[in-house]
Amino acid sequence: MSMQAASTQIASRAAAIIDEMKALEGPLLPILHEIQEEFGHVPAETLPIIAKALNISNAEVHGVVTFYHDYRNHPAGRHVLKVCRAEACQSMGGDAIAAQISQALGIGFHETAKDNSVTLEPVYCLGLCACAPAAMLDGEVIGRLDADKIEEIVQEVRS
Amino acid sequence: MTVTIYIPRDSGALALGAEKVAKAVAQEIETRGLDAKIVRNGSRGLYWLEPMVEVATEAGRVAYGPISAKDVASLFDAGLASGGEHKLSLGDPEKIPFLAKQTRLTFARCGITDPLSLEDYRNHGGLKGLENAIAMTPADVVKQVTDSGLRGRGGAGFPTGIKWKTVLDTTADRKYIVCNADEGDSATFADRMIMEGDPFVLIEGMTIAGIATGATKGFVYIRSEYPHAVATMQKAVEVARKAGVLGVNVMGSPNAFDMEIRVGAGAYVCGEETSLLNSLEGKRGIVRAKPPLPAIQGLFGKPTVINNVISLASVPIVMDRGAQHYKDFGMGRSRGTIPIQIAGNAKHGGLFEAAFGLTLGEIVDEIGGGTVTGRPVKAVQVGGPLGAYFPRSLFDTPFDYEAFAAKDGLIGHAGITVFDDSADMLKQARFAMEFCAIESCGKCTPCRIGSTRGVETIDKIAHNIEPEKNLALVTDLCNTMKFGSLCALGGFTPYPVMSAINHFPEDFRPTPVAQAAE
Numbered sequence: 001m002s003m004q005a006a007s008t009q010i011a012s013r014a015a016a017i018i019d020e021m022k023a024l025e026g027p028l029l030p031i032l033h034e035i036q037e038e039f040g041h042v043p044a045e046t047l048p049i050i051a052k053a054l055n056i057s058n059a060e061v062h063g064v065v066t067f068y069h070d071y072r073n074h075p076a077g078r079h080v081l082k083v084c085r086a087e088a089c090q091s092m093g094g095d096a097i098a099a100q101i102s103q104a105l106g107i108g109f110h111e112t113a114k115d116n117s118v119t120l121e122p123v124y125c126l127g128l129c130a131c132a133p134a135a136m137l138d139g140e141v142i143g144r145l146d147a148d149k150i151e152e153i154v155q156e157v158r159s
Numbered sequence: 160m161t162v163t164i165y166i167p168r169d170s171g172a173l174a175l176g177a178e179k180v181a182k183a184v185a186q187e188i189e190t191r192g193l194d195a196k197i198v199r200n201g202s203r204g205l206y207w208l209e210p211m212v213e214v215a216t217e218a219g220r221v222a223y224g225p226i227s228a229k230d231v232a233s234l235f236d237a238g239l240a241s242g243g244e245h246k247l248s249l250g251d252p253e254k255i256p257f258l259a260k261q262t263r264l265t266f267a268r269c270g271i272t273d274p275l276s277l278e279d280y281r282n283h284g285g286l287k288g289l290e291n292a293i294a295m296t297p298a299d300v301v302k303q304v305t306d307s308g309l310r311g312r313g314g315a316g317f318p319t320g321i322k323w324k325t326v327l328d329t330t331a332d333r334k335y336i337v338c339n340a341d342e343g344d345s346a347t348f349a350d351r352m353i354m355e356g357d358p359f360v361l362i363e364g365m366t367i368a369g370i371a372t373g374a375t376k377g378f379v380y381i382r383s384e385y386p387h388a389v390a391t392m393q394k395a396v397e398v399a400r401k402a403g404v405l406g407v408n409v410m411g412s413p414n415a416f417d418m419e420i421r422v423g424a425g426a427y428v429c430g431e432e433t434s435l436l437n438s439l440e441g442k443r444g445i446v447r448a449k450p451p452l453p454a455i456q457g458l459f460g461k462p463t464v465i466n467n468v469i470s471l472a473s474v475p476i477v478m479d480r481g482a483q484h485y486k487d488f489g490m491g492r493s494r495g496t497i498p499i500q501i502a503g504n505a506k507h508g509g510l511f512e513a514a515f516g517l518t519l520g521e522i523v524d525e526i527g528g529g530t531v532t533g534r535p536v537k538a539v540q541v542g543g544p545l546g547a548y549f550p551r552s553l554f555d556t557p558f559d560y561e562a563f564a565a566k567d568g569l570i571g572h573a574g575i576t577v578f579d580d581s582a583d584m585l586k587q588a589r590f591a592m593e594f595c596a597i598e599s600c601g602k603c604t605p606c607r608i609g610s611t612r613g614v615e616t617i618d619k620i621a622h623n624i625e626p627e628k629n630l631a632l633v634t635d636l637c638n639t640m641k642f643g644s645l646c647a648l649g650g651f652t653p654y655p656v657m658s659a660i661n662h663f664p665e666d667f668r669p670t671p672v673a674q675a676a677e
Contacts, residue, residue, distance in 0.1 A: 025376075025459065028441030029424060033383075054441075067443040067600075068424030070383055082384075086345035087540055090590070091503035091578045092531075124427060124544075124594065126384050127348040128174050129574065130206035130501065130508030139386050143174030 007045055013038060014046040018053045028054060028064055032071055041072035076119040077112040079157040081105075082136045083145075085122045088129035097133045097145050098122075104154045118157040162195040162240045164188075165213040165220075167270065169202035169355050170387045171348065176227055177210040183231035184212070195240055201356015203270030204510030205257055207531075213252060216242040222252035257507055257526065262488060264496045265473045266512045269356035275394055277402050280359040286404070288478030292367045293412045300371035301327055304474060306482035308494025312349075313339055313430075313467030314542065314571040314647070316493075316560040319474075322464060325454035326372040329462040334374035336365050336416075337439065337458055337465040340381040340388070341423050341430040344543025346502040346574030350468035352510055354381065354388035357472075358395035359404075362418070364471035366409055367478055368464050369416035377418035378458070379468075380435050383425055392420045427544075427598040431646045432465045434600060445600045446646040467572070469498060488514035493559040501527040503576035513558075520554030523577060534579035538663065540587075542571025544594050545651035547658035548578075548587065567658065569651070584663035589617040591655035595648060605640045606649025612636060613656065626669040630660065 017034045021027050031050060036042050042065055051061045065071045083098050102108055105120055112119040128134035131143030137153055166172075166181045181197060188195045202209060211224035212234070221242035223234060230247060237245040249255060263269075272279040280286065292300045305320025326334055338361065342350040353361060365377045381389050396418060399405045407415045426444045429435045433447035436458050457463025473495065477485045485495045493515035499522055501508050506528035523529070523539055530536055538548045547568035549556065556566050563570045578587075592613030599606045613636055619629045637653035644650040660667055 024419075026421075026439050026441040029421065029438065033422060033424070060442075063443050064441065067445075068426050070423075070425035086594075087544060087587070087590070088345045088503040088574075088576045090587075091576050091582065123384060123425075124598070125343055125345045125347075126170075127342060127351040128171055129346045129348055129503060129576070130505070130510075131171050131174050131209070132503060134174060136384075141170050141174040141387075143171065 010039065010043050010045055011049060014043075014049050015053070018050060022053055028061070032065060036071060040075040044073065077116045079118040079138055080121065081118055081153065081157065082121045082123040082126070083109075084124070084126050084128070084132070084134045086125040088125070089133040092132040094133040097150070100147070101135075101150055101153070104150055105157070160194070162193065163198055163215040164195055164239070165198050165200045165215070167202045167210060168199035168274070168387070168391075169209075170351060170385070171206050172202050172209040172211070173387065175206075175209050175225065179228040180210045180212065180226050180231060183228040187231055187235045191235060193240055198273045200272065201269045201274050202352060203252060203258060204266070204352060205255065205507070206509045207507055208249065208255075211249070211252070212239075214239055214242055218242065220252055222249040222255070223247045224249055257509065257511065260526070261512050262496050262514050263512050264476045264485065264488070265360070265469060266353065266357070266498060266510065267476070268360065269352060272357065274356050274358055274391055275398060277359060277398055277404070280357075284479065285359055285475070286363060286410070288475035289363050289367055289404070289410060291478050292370050293410060293414065297327055297371050297373060300367065300478065303482045304371070304477060307477040307485040308482075308489070308492070309470060309473055309477060309485065310493070310560065311467055312469035312473070312497070312572065314569065316570075319466060319470050322454055322466070323368065323372050325452065326374065326462045326464050329455050331462050333376070333459075333461045334372055335458045335461055335463040336368045336372070336374045336377040336418075337436065337463055338365055338377065338379040338468055338471055339430065339432060339435055339465055340379050340385075340468045341435060342385070342468070342572065343382060343427040343430045344545070344572050344574055346540065346543055346576040347500050347572045348502070348574075349498040349500055349510060349572065351385050351388050353468060353472050354385070355391050358392050359399065360472045360475055361392070361468055362395060362399050362404065364474040365418060366405065366416045367474050368466070368471060370409070370414045372462075372464055374462075374464065375415045375417070377416065378421050378439055379418060380421050380423060380429070380439055382423040382429075389420060389422055396420060426600075427594075428600045428646075428648055431648060434646070436463065436465065443600070445602050446648075448645060469572075490514075490516035490557065490559055491561055493561070497558065497570070497573050499558065500574040501577070502574055504530045504532055504579050505577040506531045515557075515559050517558050518554065519549060519556045519558065519575075520551075522558065522575065523554065527575075527577060530577060530579045532579050532581075534581065536577055537580040537582050538578045538584065538587075540576040540578070540655060541574070542569045542654075543574050544591060545569070545647055545654055546571045546574075547654040548584065548662060549658070550662040553662075568654065584659040584666040585617065585621055588656045588659040589614060589621070591652050591659075592617060595652040599648060603643070603645040603649060605643035606645070606652070609636055609640045609644075609649065610652060613640075613652075620667055623669050626667070630667060633660070
């Protein structure tokens with residue numbers, strides 16, 4: 001598929017999403033969530049389409065997309081691992097666990113592995129503070145991280 | 160008779176393997192041809208025992224835990240279906256001291272019922288508060304809530320009834336009820352537990368708020384880090400709508416009220432109420448200056464009640480049992496119960512709902528059982544990333560809004576993180592500044608720039624660069640942030656920083672020269 005065709009396809013899919021959700025009160029965040037769900041990130045070419053549909057400026061849409069940690073401007077790896085770096089996890093050796101994970105995956109935080117297998121991200125609290133240290137792999141919660149659980153995570157993202 | 164086996168669906172239990180346990184139990188039921196069903200309940204909040212499996216027997220519920228998938232076959236061999244004895248038996252869960260010592264008002268059903276069964280909810284006292292509210296005038300409902308002494312459980316402690324009265328008294332063509340479920344503070348999980356374990360109590364509380372203030376639309380703004388809570392709330396809203404609890408005629412009354420579940424996008428500052436309102440409107444989560452108060456000009460410029468999950472979830476019990484019943488619990492101006500969340504390095508971590516007034520020492524040492532590592536408790540952070548670090552010498556402080564304020568701390572959303580003696584308080588102070596820098600919305604200078612300068616200055620202290628001068632600078636900076644910031648993010652970051660400096664000065668002392676020279 002040519003670049004232009006791919007871009008047209010993104011535009012039409014985005015337009016369908018916007019159309020479905022723009023009647024909501026305060027529709028911008030729900031639309032961005034849905035677009036990211038659809039494409040794995042918020043493609044730059046969707047921003048002017050959203051702006052036009054909601055009758056707001058391109059700058060405003062850009063401002064919102066860049067304000068929130070969740071929205072990506074490029075796709076993540078096949079898996080996304082979020083490791084909690086907040087205080088309750090720190091009190092259970094979370095910093096050391098985070099370092100071990102980073103080493104095992106061979107990437108730092110905010111980075112994606114070269115084989116595109118996994119993106120490693122910090123998260124500030126998963127509400128699993130009584131089973132710390134905690135992480136979330138593709139939306140699945142994992143508590144009381146230890147060497148064995150790290151090994152399981154590494155196996156899963158590499159498989 | 161069909162035997163009911165309860166296996167929690169709470170995120171905390173799932174994080175410890177509850178899904179695998181549920182699969183193994185289902186497998187055993189099938190292979191053994193037993194007449195049994197599985198209910199995925201919420202958590203009772205005893206996280207060191209999760210996944211905690213319970214079975215309803217003729218003599219009452221019997222609990223087992225912590226269960227892993229490999230224990231399941233032996234549990235059935237021991238006669239799980241009839242509450243048989245096993246090495247992981249816990250007996251009657253209500254008799255476990257951690258639960259027996261609690262006063263569960265808001266969390267009365269959490270961990271007991273099927274979270275998505277409205278029938279279960281009704282059978283356990285649900286919807287009585289809403290029924291009472293429907294039969295009263297809005298002003299009387301507001302008065303009940305005011306008289307109960309209920310204060311904002313999100314941390315600010317503002318009287319809930321007074322907020323509601325302002326919205327009731329403000330005339331507008333549209334009003335909103337917004338539930339702040341952006342529970343971003345580390346050590347807190349009460350909102351998550353109630354949304355996953357008893358979602359109807361929140362729906363009921365919001366509906367009562369709507370009837371009391373004349374609002375017809377509600378929003379629950381849940382953080383994206385809580386996908387299970389989002390899913391449960393969405394399903395519960397659908398169930399409530401189908402049953403006529405939500406809709407144009409709430410429970411057959413002339414009152415209309417409906418709600419939507421909205422998901423945040425990973426910004427901690429959106430837990431601040433005005434920032435949350437901007438986010439709901441589809442804007443950057445920038446803090447608004449007050450006044451105008453949200454109660455007068457809130458969501459889309461309309462009068463808005465914005466309350467924390469636990470505040471709203473405590474309203475049904477107030478409306479069911481009456482203001483006096485709720486008010487009879489507590490101390491001073493802190494009335495009713497508070498779900499204390501014991502987290503981090505605690506032997507018995509979990510949710511402990513109790514009347515205000517327990518001392519910090521009772522909570523940490525007796526209820527929490529000290530540290531899981533077995534080392535001495537060095538510090539506890541109360542109230543999340545914006546809360547102060549308390550040393551053992553302040554463990555006699557009673558859990559009460561005013562008592563904590565008097566010790567330069569705050570109870571916040573009542574989360575307590577326990578640290579053992581391996582904690583480095585300089586590192587914790589630095590993290591507080593770093594977190595503020597990551598999450599600052601950028602609107603006001605003390606928070607936006609102060610937090611970054613704070614990290615740099617604490618780093619200088621750590622590297623022994625003019626430590627005394629830099630310590631004075633951090634103190635001065637904290638003063639500017641505390642009094643000059645627009646909201647609690649910049650304004651309260653000084654609490655963890657200054658409490659670490661004041662209570663643990665040894666961690667900020669320059670390293671002896673001889674050692675530094677090595």
